[in-house]
Structure formats: C-alpha cells, structure tokens
Amino acid sequence: MPFQTETPAARRPHPPGARGVRVESATRRFGDVTAVEALSLSVAPGEVVAVVGPSGCGKSTLLELVCGLSEPDDGVVEAGPAALMPQRDLLLPWASALDNAALPLRVRGVSKADARAAAAPVFAELGLAGFEGARPSELSGGMRQRVAFLRTLLAGKPVLCLDEPFAALDALSRADMQRWLADALGREPRTVLLVTHDVEEAVVLADRVAVLSPRPGRVVAELPVPLPRPRSVTDRAFVALRERALEALGS
Amino acid sequence: MIALLVVLALLGAWQLYAELGGVDRLILPAPSEIATALVEDRGLLWNNFLVTASEVALGIGAALLLGFACAVALHFWLPLRRATYPLLIGSQAIPIVIVAPLLVVWLGFGMAPKVAIIALICFFPVAVTTLDALGRTDRDTLKLLRTLDATRWSAFRFAEAPAALPAALSGAKIAVAVAVIGAVFAEYAGSSEGLGHLILQSVPQLETARAWAAVVVLAAFAVLLFYALDVAQRRLLPWTRTEGRP
Ligand SMILES: Nc1ncnc2c1ncn2[C@@H]1O[C@H](COP(=O)(O)OP(=O)(O)OP(=O)(O)O)[C@@H](O)[C@H]1O
Ligand SMILES: [Mg+2]
Numbered sequence: 001m002p003f004q005t006e007t008p009a010a011r012r013p014h015p016p017g018a019r020g021v022r023v024e025s026a027t028r029r030f031g032d033v034t035a036v037e038a039l040s041l042s043v044a045p046g047e048v049v050a051v052v053g054p055s056g057c058g059k060s061t062l063l064e065l066v067c068g069l070s071e072p073d074d075g076v077v078e079a080g081p082a083a084l085m086p087q088r089d090l091l092l093p094w095a096s097a098l099d100n101a102a103l104p105l106r107v108r109g110v111s112k113a114d115a116r117a118a119a120a121p122v123f124a125e126l127g128l129a130g131f132e133g134a135r136p137s138e139l140s141g142g143m144r145q146r147v148a149f150l151r152t153l154l155a156g157k158p159v160l161c162l163d164e165p166f167a168a169l170d171a172l173s174r175a176d177m178q179r180w181l182a183d184a185l186g187r188e189p190r191t192v193l194l195v196t197h198d199v200e201e202a203v204v205l206a207d208r209v210a211v212l213s214p215r216p217g218r219v220v221a222e223l224p225v226p227l228p229r230p231r232s233v234t235d236r237a238f239v240a241l242r243e244r245a246l247e248a249l250g251s
Numbered sequence: 252m253i254a255l256l257v258v259l260a261l262l263g264a265w266q267l268y269a270e271l272g273g274v275d276r277l278i279l280p281a282p283s284e285i286a287t288a289l290v291e292d293r294g295l296l297w298n299n300f301l302v303t304a305s306e307v308a309l310g311i312g313a314a315l316l317l318g319f320a321c322a323v324a325l326h327f328w329l330p331l332r333r334a335t336y337p338l339l340i341g342s343q344a345i346p347i348v349i350v351a352p353l354l355v356v357w358l359g360f361g362m363a364p365k366v367a368i369i370a371l372i373c374f375f376p377v378a379v380t381t382l383d384a385l386g387r388t389d390r391d392t393l394k395l396l397r398t399l400d401a402t403r404w405s406a407f408r409f410a411e412a413p414a415a416l417p418a419a420l421s422g423a424k425i426a427v428a429v430a431v432i433g434a435v436f437a438e439y440a441g442s443s444e445g446l447g448h449l450i451l452q453s454v455p456q457l458e459t460a461r462a463w464a465a466v467v468v469l470a471a472f473a474v475l476l477f478y479a480l481d482v483a484q485r486r487l488l489p490w491t492r493t494e495g496r497p
Contacts, residue, residue, distance in 0.1 A: 064394075067398050068398075069394050069397065069398065082398065083398055083399070084394075084395065084398045086391060086394075086395060088391065090389070090391055090392050090395050092392070092409070092410065092413070093490045094413045094414075094416075094488070094490045095413075103399065103409065104399045106405075106409065107396065107399045107400065107401045107402075107405045107409060108399075108400070135489075135490055137490065155398070155399055
C-alpha cells in the first residue's frame with residue numbers, strides 16, 4: 001500500500017507564489033548509496049535549466065526531490081508546484097494514448113469527454129494524430145514519450161521536471177520536438193528543469209546548463225547560454241559552448 | 252483440437268477397459284452407457300441441474316460481491332486489514348465437510364445453506380487475489396499520480412483498480428472451478444434436489460450410469476463457467492491479451 005504509507009510530500013506547502021526552484025546543499029541517500037551530496041541549484045521563474053551528468057549521478061533523484069516525491073536527508077529543497085515527466089514513461093497500459101495524455105485533467109475531476117477535447121489539439125500538434133485510440137503497447141518508443149510529455153504539460157504546473165524527455169526519438173523528430181518545446185515555452189513560459197544526456201540538446205534548449213559530477217552528484221559547472229533563439233547547432237558560438245560543456249562533463 | 256483428441260482417446264481407452272477388463276458395469280459403466288443415461292434421464296438431470304446451477308450462480312455472485320468489497324475495504328483501511336487478515340485466511344481453513352451439515356441444521360434444507368457454503372469457499376480466492384493485486388500497483392505510477400495531485404480515490408480509480416482487475420478475474424476463475432465442488436458438498440450435507448443429491452441417491456439404487464451422467468453434467472458446467480470468465484477477461488482486459496495462447 002505504497003500510496004498510504006509514504007509521506008504526502010507532494011502536498012507539502014509551497015512557498016507562496018513560488019514558481020521557481022531552490023535546492024540548497026541537498027543530500028539524498030539510499031542506504032549506503034549517496035545519490036546526491038550537497039547539491040545546490042536554483043532555477044528562476046520562467047528559466048530553462050538543463051542538467052547533464054554521467055549515468056547514475058543522481059539526476060532522476062534530483063527531479064524527485066524537486067517534485068516533492070522524496071525529502072532530502074540534508075539541506076533544503078523548495079519549489080513551486082511541479083509536474084514530472086519520468087524517465088520510464090509510465091503510461092497506463094489499459095488506457096488509450098489520448099486518455100493517457102488527458103490523465104491529469106481526469107484526475108482533477110474533468111469529465112472524460114471534456115478532458116479528451118482539451119487534449120486532442122496538442123495531441124495532433126505533436127504528430128500523434130490518428131493514434132488517439134491506440135494503447136501504449138501499440139505505440140513506438142518515441143510516440144510514447146510524446147504522449148508522456150503531453151501528459152506532463154497538461155498537468156498545468158508552473159514547474160516542469162523533464163527526465164530525458166526525447167531520449168527515445170530519432171535525431172529528426174528529436175529536433176522537431178525541441179523546436180516545438182522551445183516555441184511552446186516562448187508562448188507560455190514555464191520553469192523547466194531538463195535532464196538530458198545530450199549536451200547538444202541542453203545547449204539548444206536551456207538558458208543555463210548545470211553539469212553534475214559522477215555519483216554522488218553535485219554541480220561542478222554552470223554555463224549560461226546567452227544565445228538568441230532559435231539556435232543553430234552549426235553556429236560558432238553554439239559550438240564553442242557545447243565544447244565547454246563537454247569539457248566540464250569530462251573533467 | 253488436440254484437447255478434443257485427448258478426450259476421445261481417453262474415452263476410447265475407458266470404453267475398452269469397461270468392456271474387456273471384466274469390471275462390473277455397476278461399478279464402472281462404459282462411456283456408451285453413461286451417454287445413454289445422459290439421453291434417457293435428460294429430464295431428471297435437467298431439473299436437478301437447474302437447482303445446482305442456481306445455487307452456484309448465487310453463491311459465486313455473493314462471493315464476488317463480498318470478495319471485491321472486502322478487498323477494497325481492507326486495501327483502503329490499513330488497521331482493518333491488520334485486524335482481519337488472519338480471519339480472512341482462517342476462513343479458508345474452515346473444514347467445509349464438517350461445517351456444511353452444521354449450516355444445514357442452522358439454515359434449513361433449502362437453498363440458503365448451499366449458497367452460504369459455496370460463497371464461503373469462493374470468497375477466499377477472490378478476496379486475496381484482489382487485495383494482493385491492489386497492493387502491488389506499480390510504485391512509480393502511484394508517485395506520478397501524486398505529482399498530479401491525485402486524491403486517494405483517484406489513485407484507486409485510475410491506477411489501482413484497473414491494475415488489479417486481471418488478478419481479480421483470475422481469482423474469480425479459480426473460484427468458479429471450486430464452486431461446483433462446493434455445491435456437491437453442500438447437497439451431500441442435506442438436500443432434496445440438485446445434481447449432488449442425485450448422485451448420492453443413484454449410487455445405492457445401483458444407477459451408477461446415472462450418477463456418472465450427473466458428474467459429466469457438473470464437469471461440463473464448471474468448464475463452461477470457466478470459459479465464460481475467460482471470454483469476459485479477454486473482453487474486459489484487451490491490454491493483457493498475449494499472442495498465441497489458447
Ligand atoms: N529508490 C531507490 N532506491 C535505492 N537506490 C536508488 C533509488 N533511486 C536511485 N537510487 C540510486 O541512486 C543513484 C542515482 O540514481 P539516479 O536514478 O538518480 O541516477 P541518474 O543520474 O538519473 O542515472 P541515469 O542517467 O542512468 O538515469 C544510483 O546509484 C541508484 O542506484
Ligand atoms: Mg535517471
């Protein structure tokens with residue numbers, strides 16, 4: 001009965017009017033494993049921060065802390081209401097793709113028909129038209145990620161925590177999704193914490209790139225990305241920034 | 252198809268053994284004699300079948316209702332679960348053979364004690380499989396629902412209940428298989444009609460073929476119920492359908 005026995009951290013009081021994220025020397029341990037240690041990272045309201053780091057360095061753990069799904073053993077985590085796009089897409093296998101996307105509305109008490117109607121336009125915009133009634137098992141990995149992504153957006157939270165959102169997409173549709181996300185954030189700004197293993201993606205999307213050390217994770221470099229949007233991956237300044245990020249990751 | 256061949260082969264072997272093995276036909280009638288009894292006694296069998304079938308239907312209905320309700324209640328309320336889980340398991344340890352006559356004394360010779368006994372037997376597999384499955388819902392899915400501000404009830408409605416449905420229906424399938432045995436026990440304990448009663452009566456009357464015919468009807472009924480639930484499972488749970496299974 002996990003739902004009952006865990007602390008209702010997701011309902012912890014948010015600092016009034018909070019739309020940003022503040023993590024201050026947070027430590028999280030799992031038994032003997034220290035996933036993140038004395039990690040500090042702030043995200044201003046409306047800012048997009050990409051988090052890159054080696055596998056197992058605590059990136060997903062950081063997002064769970066920000067979403068209030070677990071509490072730090074040490075330090076402070078403060079964040080506005082946050083929606084999580086988990087690394088595993090966690091679509092409900094019995095529900096159709098459209099119903100999965102509309103889940104946040106259904107959970108809030110919106111009727112089935114209204115929830116579907118609200119989700120359908122963006123569903124089509126993400127290139128999923130025609131797959132409304134398909135079950136997750138009938139979708140490709142990339143399509144499943146797009147459904148999970150839409151579900152995160154429809155949660156309507158000011159903070160988005162995206163855990164490798166486009167990892168399962170091929171290079172072309174990944175570029176499409178990145179452009180789409182950048183546009184969407186331009187229209188309707190949100191505070192975004194984007195975990196990715198793709199440094200290029202980080203530099204394309206983020207206002208700032210935070211580089212984590214191997215486990216236990218801590219921020220070893222923060223690179224501002226002062227480039228105008230839309231960004232071109234062949235641009236000289238872009239390439240220079242990407243190299244700097246890769247260097248910080250390798251050191 | 253292969254299942255049919257196996258049944259035919261077994262019947263053929265039985266027929267040969269009954270005819271050539273020198274067994275008294277009052278002890279082991281040949282399949283052909285049982286078939287004859289099925290046809291000749293069809294009125295008698297049918298009337299008694301209707302009695303047993305309604306006992307089973309009511310008993311299973313009660314067990315499903317109580318089993319699901321109990322599982323959900325125990326799932327939602329941990330103290331209740333702690334307090335009554337041993338009782339639930341104890342309900343399975345009740346020796347039906349001994350309790351059945353007592354229930355008949357208590358509830359009379361009519362339908363009530365039979366329904367009670369069947370419900371008692373079927374309750375356990377339904378309640379326990381459902382309760383277990385409700386508690387085994389994917390933790391990460393429940394976490395995700397928490398970030399969507401799901402209430403306890405929405406988490407149940409959108410994740411736990413659908414996730415538990417396949418196991419609940421499997422519990423119901425087990426229940427159906429034992430329900431028919433339960434009905435026979437219940438009728439043995441005291442009754443004036445039903446297939447179990449017919450078997451009990453036919454043996455001392457040396458109508459062995461008729462008794463076997465009643466057994467055939469009971470077995471066919473159990474198989475039918477099982478497959479009805481199987482179809483329901485496929486219809487209700489298309490996402491669990493696995494390719495290439497019979
Ligand atoms: N629930 C948990 N129980 C025990 N250990 C955990 C748990 N969650 C994470 N860990 C451990 O914490 C460390 C960091 O895990 P985390 O999932 O945050 O890494 P990550 O940076 O997201 O890795 P990846 O890039 O491979 O997704 C790992 O060593 C992992 O084994
Ligand atoms: Mg991860």
